Amino acid sequence: MRTVVVLYHAADRVTNIPRPVSDAPGTLPAQSPTLLIVDDDPLIVDSLRYFLGKEFAIVSADTRGEALKALEQREDLPVAALIDLGLPPTPHRPDEGFALIAELLARVPDIRIVVLSGQNDAANARHARVLGAADFVAKPAEPQHLLALLKQLLAVGREAVPATAATADALLIGQSAPMQKLRLQLRQYANAPFPVLIEGESGSGKELVANALHHLSERARRPYFALNCAAIAPSLVEPTLFGHAKGAFTGAAGARAGYFEDAADGTLFLDEIGELPLDLQPKLLRVLENGEYQRVGETQSRTSRTRVIAATNRDLKKEVREGRFRADLYHRLSVFTVSVPPVRELGDDRLLLLEHFSHEFARLFATQPFSLAEDARQRWLDYAFPGNVRELRNIVIRLTTKHPAERIGLYELEDELDEGGAQTGSSPPGLPADPAAFERLALDHLRDQGHQGDFSLDRLLRQWERAYINAAQQLAQGNLSHAAKILGVNRTTLYNRIETLSRTDS
Ligand SMILES: Nc1ncnc2c1ncn2[C@@H]1O[C@H](COP(=O)(O)OP(=O)(O)OP(=O)(O)O)[C@@H](O)[C@H]1O
Structure with a gap:
């Protein structure tokens, strides 16, 4: 998937590009946000570093493994990442890039990921957005455009932290039955003396739910600490949670309290709990059972009254069966389990979420919200x-940017959706059970076009093509992805053919 990419101005020759800003921290003002660039083409990396290095502290890597290692070694986590999908060892497939998107978001949930995609990767880029990438930019990419995009994405702030029970509830958009059930559970469990386990697919809102639980509880005015177990090196999890004595390990210059101590009688949210190292699990179990724990390097026991909320997008029962998660800890954590529903089960809440985010981002970008035809x-x-919701929100951000105050039609919207994501569980509407019926419908459409003047093979072939496309669209009730399936082509091909046909028509 390596493509030739021009990331420098026409006036700049490659040889004129100054030496890149070093990856080493400290070459820029301390407040420069960190940008991670992952691409196996050194020319692209150097060009990006040259243009974006004035605004960001650049960290680069040419493989997924290198990128994750770079993340572990830095204290200042990147605020944004530019990544290529095709990375070694499989540079011609998008798999490494897809895996990296998920891994980056697991470690840095707020990171804004922009995929730098080859011209022909539109379908892959769309899938990358489903996985949580904020946007994609086709190569060759204009550096000014990239910079503007990054600035805009970063202007979209972190989610507001609810200050009261009322706002906590209000931040959770949705009136569907599954959301009503979720709200009821949150109120029931808010003050229970047990941990709560939040389960749900990636991007469904688990972190928001944990926040809401804390603010609905009587601990709302107490501290709230969150640790993403996937985000830090396994060796740092224990001292971060429990604290450490002076000299407990290399670099432990002084004694330090951990999150259990700092959170005191507040709440500690352990995100991605499935990533908690196995050897640490008995220590978490102990503190959950009787409140006891020890700082690393100390023998004296301390006591905690912190309430734990944990979240996972893995099937923890399966992790238990496969020996990666202790059964006793699972049972302790899951006394109260809350399931955050996936968006596909939310029915009309999709419209409420659309309305909510389109107004929010229109306000933020000082424009008017778009509407849908x-x-x-x-x-x-x-x-x-x-x-x-993460995907839905990102789609709204892009539509707000591209079509402010406009009425958006099906084609503009299709461009933002993932080809493989069209199904809602049941089989696509209108897929022909009987291929002969499809052909009959196509022939009807062919007849509708009638005869025009002298015979022309080109025109006849276009008429057949148009007839089959119309028939497929009719069966798919206007759903382009389904129509493409019926026709046995991918959606981008279908889109291009429709455009070509309408150009020839006019
Ligand atoms: N019901 C909702 N109402 C409003 N915003 C929501 C809702 N659910 C999720 N969001 C927003 O969607 C985005 C993703 O949510 P969140 O980070 O909580 O998901 P998650 O399940 O924790 O994801 P991950 O599994 O990747 O950690 C956030 O911006 C969040 O504020």
């Missing part, structure tokens, strides 16, 4: 949002 609205309701 009827066919696009229907498609919005049909789409499964495999990347859940």
Whole structure:
């Protein structure tokens, strides 16, 4: 998937590009946010470093493994990442890039990921967005455009932290039955003396739910600490949670309290609990059972009254069966389990979320919200949002940027959706059970076009093509992905053919 990319101005020759800013921390003002660039083409990396190095402290890597290692070694986590999908050892497939997106988000949930995609990777780029990438930019990329995009994405702030029970509830958008059930559970469990385990697919809102639980509880005015167990090196989890004595390990210059101590009688949210190292699990179990723990390097026991909320997008029962998670800890954590529903189960909440985010981002970008035409609205309701609210929110950000105050039709919307994500569980509507019926419908469409003047083979072939496309669209009720499936081509091909046909028509 390596493509030739021009990331420098026409006036700049490659040889004129100054030496890149070093990866080493400290070459820029301390407040420069960190940008991670992952690409196996050194020319791209150097060019990006040259143009973006004035605004960001650049960290680069040419493989997924190197990127994750770089993350572990730095204290200042990147605020954004530019990544190529095709990375070694499989540079011609997107798998490494896809895996990296998920891994980056697991470690740095707020990171804004932009995929730098080859011209022909539109479908992959769309799938990357489902996985949580904020946007994709086709190569060759204009550096000014990239910079503007990054600035805009970073202007979209972190989610507001709710200050009261009322706002905690209000931040959770949704009136569907699964959301009502979730709200009821949160109120029931808010003050229970047990941990709560939050389960849900990636991007479904587990962190928001943990926040809401804390603010609905009587601990709302007490500290709230969060640790993403996937985000830090395994060796640092124990001292971070429990603290350490002076000299307990290399670099432990002084004694330090851990999150259990700092959170005191507040709440500690352990995100990605499935990543908790096995050897640490008995220590977490002990503190959950009787409140006892020890700082690393100390023998004296301390006591904690912190309430633990844990979250996972893994099937923890399966992790237990496969020996990666202790059964006793699982049972202790899961006394109260809350399941955050995926967006595909939320029905009309998709429209509420759309309304909420489109107004929020229009305000932020000082513009007017867009609206959806009827066919696009229907498609919005049909789409499964495999990347859940995170994907939905990112789509709204892009639409707000590209079509401020506009009425958006099906084609503009289709461009933002993932080809493989069209199904809502059941089989696609209108897929022909009987291929002969499809052919009959196509022939009807062919007849509708009638005869025009002298015979022309080109025109005849276009008429057949148009007839089959119309028939497929009719069967798919306007759903382009389903129509593409019926026709046995991918959606981008279909889109291009429709465009070519309409150009020839006009
Ligand atoms: N019901 C909701 N109402 C409003 N915003 C929501 C809702 N659910 C999720 N969000 C927003 O969607 C984004 C993703 O949510 P969040 O980070 O909580 O998901 P998550 O399940 O913790 O993801 P991950 O599994 O990747 O950690 C956030 O911006 C969050 O504020």
